[in-house]
Amino acid sequence: MSPPVSALKASPAPDAVRDAFIARLNTIAGKLDLFGRLKEARAALSGRLTFTTSFGLEDQAIAHAILSQNLDIDLVTLDTGRLFPETHDVWAATEQRYGVRIRAVVPEARDLAKLLADQGANGFRNSVAARQACCHVRKVLPLKAALDGAQGWITGLRADQSAHRAAVEFAAVDAERGLVKINPLYDWTRDDAVAFARAHDVPVNELHARGFLSIGCAPCTRAIAPGEPERAGRWWWEDEGKTECGLHANPLHLAARAKLKEAQHS
Ligand code: SF4
Secondary structure, eight states: OOOOGGGGGSSSOOHHHHHHHHHHHHHHHTTSOHHHHHHHHHHHOOSEEEEEOOOOHHHHHHHHHHHHTTOOOEEEEEOOSOBOHHHHHHHHHHHHHHTOOOEEEOOOHHHHHHHHHHHOTTGGGSOHHHHHHHHIIIIIHHHHHHHTTEEEEEOOOOGGGOGGGTTOOSEEEETTTTEEEEOTTTTOOHHHHHHHHHHTTOOOOGGGGGTOOSOOBGGGBOOOOTTSOTTTTBSTTSOTTOOOOSSSOOHHHHHHHHHHHHHHHO
């Protein structure tokens, strides 16, 4: 029998306790709505729980559930320096609506200067390696700083967004970062997120109505045509399937999840 969720409060938890804790969270998630999932995650985890928002539709639903319940969850955005003005608009609208300041983590000035000296202003288009170098400086390293010291990381991932994300569950081990990853929208569709935003009058990015379903940095995001995969507008000039920036492409995480699943089924 799994230990109670509160067992993880003895953090850092031994692997077996942590894995049982995660299995329990995944068992109860299906019975809870978004509000309940976030409440449960907050109550279960000790220490800092960080939500990184890009102000996309899914993240806005999560922000609403956090802020309307006044949950003790750290809201952070990664301001890459290349975001759309519309993203800044919804950022400001969110702060105004809920009466909060959302913490921004920006790239290190020295890293950015070196990147620009190496590849120029838009050098990320020159090769996959150059693009990854840009994402590393503007996103991956700031994410590392944002999550430093956090016990848990909340994301807006949905399993049906892409083949890469198909195995996303409510809770999982992020072995590389040494924390628990919480994906409260793991079983949602995009329509679920649209309906939630409408029902709760959540501020949304104007670009969604113009065909930008997944929104990242301005030069690396385009609108998609009807019928195109949801993330087809991200880094579209690269090979099909390369629609992740490194924030969620984590082989160690996948390996840890596979190990956990194996343990659950043995
Ligand atoms: S999405 Fe584009 S502009 Fe943004 S960090 Fe990655 S390569 Fe750079």
